[in-house]
Amino acid sequence: MVNWAEMHDCYGDVDRVPALLEQVELADNAEAWEELGYRLVLEHDLVFPASFAALPRLMCLASRSAPARELAGTILRRAAGHHGCDDLLANCADAIAEFRQLLDRHLQSRPVDYLAAFLDSLAAREEYHWSAVLGDFMDDFYHLACPSCAVEVTIVIGDHRRYSAIRDWNLGDMDRRGLRPASFDELSGTGRWMYETAVRDGHEALADGIAHLFGKAECPHCASVFSIADEYTSANRPVLR
Structure with a gap:
């Protein structure tokens, strides 16, 4: 409880927040959903104890309510931030497993x-890093340091351009330098x-x-070849506190 x-x-x-949750549980109230949204997720991706306390009820509503599904996902994507609510998040484990399905x-x-x-879905799998940075690959840029010479390399993955x-x-x-995509057999885990x-x-x-x-x-500076995902993850993965 x-x-x-x-x-x-x-x-x-x-x-x-509990009053608003009662409203949306009784009826799909657009005004109540709007207020819940700005009370539970502040700009700059901040979330609060009420955000995680509301998660199980939002996830329960998600099967019949698009606003509930979207708001639950929005909160979950911010779970890697410095919110100080790890115990509340842990209490949501069963609800998150059902939400993932x-x-x-x-x-x-x-x-x-x-x-x-x-x-x-990535956030529901605790893949907060990729949930935060993955784009649609229409014109995406990823910046990382070459693991061999430390020069900054820009990775471009777009509709018509895929290079370092x-x-x-x-x-x-x-x-x-053209990128070398992974074959299906080379992919594992989250990828x-x-x-x-x-x-x-x-x-x-x-x-x-x-x-x-x-x-x-391939690094244009020293010609070493490296894993894009591994290097980008090691430099940018958020730490869950």
Whole structure:
């Protein structure tokens, strides 16, 4: 049982969120959903005790309410931040497991919000890093340091451009080297799940971008070859506190 007297929202209130949850549980109230959204997730990705206290009820509603599914996913994607609510998040483990299955069914329906639901699914798998940084590969950029010479390398994965380069802010991307996408057999873990899910759901462009992201790049400066995903993850993975 949640002690709402200890669960403040972004305004410091402890009574408004449970009242709003009761409203949306009775009826799909657009105004109540809007207020819940800005009380539970503040700009700059801040979340609060009330955000995690509300998660199980939001996830319970998610099967019949798109706003509930979207708000639960939005909160979950911010679980790697410095929110000080690890105990509340741990208490949501069973609800998150069910939510993960619900999201997978939603993805198989090939919804218009596919990428958002895909990112929510990553967060539900505790892959907060990829949930935060993965794009649609129309024109994505990833910056990392070469593990051999430490020079900054820009990785470009877009509709028509897939290369590593040294970026000069005046001259543009210099000395481009084509990326080497991972084959299916080379993928494992999260990369394999991401790729298989995108292929299963008919999102070939997303799958191809993932194969490149989990493939290899050549450093234009020293010509060493490295794993893009490994190096980008080691430099950018958020720490759950």
